[in-house]
Amino acid sequence: MESTMKEMRGGESVLDMDPKSTVGGGVEDVYGEDCATEDQLLTPWTYSVASGYSLLRDPHHNKGLAFTETERDSHYLRGLLPPTVVTQQLQEKKLMASIRKYQVPLQKYMAMMELQERNERLFYKLLIDNVEELLPVVYTPTVGEACQKYGSIFRRPQGLYISLKEKGKVLDVLKNWPERSIQVIVVTDGERILGLGDLGCQGMGIPVGKLSLYTALGGVRPSACLPVTVDVGTNNEALLKDEFYIGLKQRRATGQEYADLLHEFMTAVKQNYGEKVLIQFEDFANHNAFTLLAKYGTTHLVFNDDIQGTASVVLAGVVAALKLIGGTLADHRFLFLGAGEAGTGIAELIALEMSKQTKAPLEETRKKIWLVDSKGLIVSSRKDSLQHFKKPWAHEHEPVKNLLGAVQAIKPTVLIGSSGVGRTFTKEIIETVASFNEKPLIMALSNPTSQSECTAEEAYTWSQGRAIFASGSPFDPFEYNGKLFVPGQANNAYIFPGFGLGLVISGAIRVHDDMLLAASEALAKQVSEENYDKGLIYPPFSNIRKISANIAANVAAKAYELGVATRLPRPVNLLKYAESCMYSPVYRSFR
Numbered sequence: 001m002e003s004t005m006k007e008m009r010g011g012e013s014v015l016d017m018d019p020k021s022t023v024g025g026g027v028e029d030v031y032g033e034d035c036a037t038e039d040q041l042l043t044p045w046t047y048s049v050a051s052g053y054s055l056l057r058d059p060h061h062n063k064g065l066a067f068t069e070t071e072r073d074s075h076y077l078r079g080l081l082p083p084t085v086v087t088q089q090l091q092e093k094k095l096m097a098s099i100r101k102y103q104v105p106l107q108k109y110m111a112m113m114e115l116q117e118r119n120e121r122l123f124y125k126l127l128i129d130n131v132e133e134l135l136p137v138v139y140t141p142t143v144g145e146a147c148q149k150y151g152s153i154f155r156r157p158q159g160l161y162i163s164l165k166e167k168g169k170v171l172d173v174l175k176n177w178p179e180r181s182i183q184v185i186v187v188t189d190g191e192r193i194l195g196l197g198d199l200g201c202q203g204m205g206i207p208v209g210k211l212s213l214y215t216a217l218g219g220v221r222p223s224a225c226l227p228v229t230v231d232v233g234t235n236n237e238a239l240l241k242d243e244f245y246i247g248l249k250q251r252r253a254t255g256q257e258y259a260d261l262l263h264e265f266m267t268a269v270k271q272n273y274g275e276k277v278l279i280q281f282e283d284f285a286n287h288n289a290f291t292l293l294a295k296y297g298t299t300h301l302v303f304n305d306d307i308q309g310t311a312s313v314v315l316a317g318v319v320a321a322l323k324l325i326g327g328t329l330a331d332h333r334f335l336f337l338g339a340g341e342a343g344t345g346i347a348e349l350i351a352l353e354m355s356k357q358t359k360a361p362l363e364e365t366r367k368k369i370w371l372v373d374s375k376g377l378i379v380s381s382r383k384d385s386l387q388h389f390k391k392p393w394a395h396e397h398e399p400v401k402n403l404l405g406a407v408q409a410i411k412p413t414v415l416i417g418s419s420g421v422g423r424t425f426t427k428e429i430i431e432t433v434a435s436f437n438e439k440p441l442i443m444a445l446s447n448p449t450s451q452s453e454c455t456a457e458e459a460y461t462w463s464q465g466r467a468i469f470a471s472g473s474p475f476d477p478f479e480y481n482g483k484l485f486v487p488g489q490a491n492n493a494y495i496f497p498g499f500g501l502g503l504v505i506s507g508a509i510r511v512h513d514d515m516l517l518a519a520s521e522a523l524a525k526q527v528s529e530e531n532y533d534k535g536l537i538y539p540p541f542s543n544i545r546k547i548s549a550n551i552a553a554n555v556a557a558k559a560y561e562l563g564v565a566t567r568l569p570r571p572v573n574l575l576k577y578a579e580s581c582m583y584s585p586v587y588r589s590f591r
């Protein structure tokens, strides 16, 4: 019996392989989640075989000139394509050459979106093979500009739009989506798009971009990903007046009306896709983000990327940085500019990890962390007027009006920007931090690049080459005094794809803070000596698939340990299992 269970196939235990994973096709719907509840009315779905002209117009199956002679014969493609047959590699080479010719990032973005709509596998092949070059195109910073101009560049709808007009019909709207077996949903209401504010319905670029990373970086099948924008209006005056605006032209619904639509959406998702679909909240304003996470955290598999994913990636960077700046986590003093989702989320996870390491109570470890918001340092005398998520950070201290005053008073060893406001780490601030730290750790997390608290050049120059620097949006390497400094990218894109994969492959039904710590630990371990030598505190994105598999394995292991995993039996080797489940964009052969 034991030997049957552990039968080796190609050197791997069968328990390490997903019995239903298709070669290079990603993990299938192994949990049978697409039929949700028994009393639910089902739509009689039919599928037909795409062939001929419609096959060329189907982005999931289209291969363009890479259709073989046999496929052209058997799928009625003769004459619909020019005679040459090329490899996927040649298609990739040609497309990269044409994308590189565009000088304007938004043109590159549009070329990539057009490719995604035309030939999905080629899109992912390009993105995976050229991740460091294309990440800034499909993700921050360019995706920010794309959202700002979404109305005018909009060609074909991407994702699912659920607006107030669909109130009472959300389940029907979900059924309009062509895919049945959804594993990950990224949803926004567009109110806090990166550091660009309220972009209303045009925020759709963010769920679309995040989910393309779920596939490219984390290996979740594209057909299992659903981007959603909930449109409750916008308070952006320019958009309300814009004749090309694609969303509801009304001011944002709030209170009960807002809560009701969100609740209908959350209920419909569970009803339609079951218990194990991951719902990632993205770029909600903080007055809704914390409430939604708390409200649905006990009933749904929910994850807030801005609060939790960001916390996990920053903790990983800080832990990795200890090799360069010295000391233990608890030896450091942290100061944040920005006390919203990102700032307080990161602060809480750092305090939790410190508490686990030192066995000191959370209330004590929080005291090592200070935050500044738009009104100054968060201190106890402000407690009554603070939003609930800031209250744990209201430590005893006299009021301090601004960041410079706070830097002088707190003398942080780690300075983190999470304000959404660009160029707020001024020369004076960086010089002051550098005056009492041999190696100050400076993280300018705000996106896109225009909102970064400082540039890499500023951080290195003003600290005379002593800063360890990472930023939310990428900066080029910078040479200072003959030495090349390579800035790291502290972005939750390191975490959420692998984190989500870990939840999917273990069939987890709830997210727990310990899973965020597990993801963080796995990421920090991937930083090599070679990376440290360049001053990097994150591994390069070129290794992201391996990094994501490691994160997924660690997260899944934690899910099993916590008893929230439902995929049984537990695969013996979770890393191999995670790898076996990852989608590959290589073309499949058609019979």
Ligand SMILES: NC(=O)C1=CN([C@@H]2O[C@H](COP(=O)(O)OP(=O)(O)OC[C@H]3O[C@@H](n4cnc5c(N)ncnc54)[C@H](OP(=O)(O)O)[C@@H]3O)[C@@H](O)[C@H]2O)C=CC1
Residues within 6 Å of the ligand: 192, 193, 194, 195, 196, 285, 286, 305, 306, 307, 310, 313, 337, 338, 339, 340, 341, 342, 343, 372, 373, 374, 375, 417, 418, 419, 420, 421, 424, 445, 446, 447, 448, 451, 471, 472, 473, 490, 491, 492, 493
């Ligand atoms: N690198 C990454 O992976 C991530 C980066 N981010 C980025 O972080 C930024 C903030 O996001 P998020 O936390 O969700 O936003 P929130 O709106 O929740 O928080 C912003 C915080 O910054 C404070 N703030 C705003 N302006 C100033 C100012 N001039 N001086 C001091 N404090 C200020 C606000 O103060 P007050 O509360 O008083 O209004 C608030 O506390 C965004 O740019 C986002 O793109 C977010 C998630 C991930």
Ligand SMILES: CC(=O)C(=O)O
Residues within 6 Å of the ligand: 140, 193, 194, 195, 283, 305, 306, 446, 447, 472, 491, 492, 493
């Ligand atoms: C990266 C990200 O999630 C943000 O800037 O909102």
Ligand SMILES: [Mg+2]
Residues within 6 Å of the ligand: 194, 282, 283, 305, 306
């Ligand atoms: Mg975000």
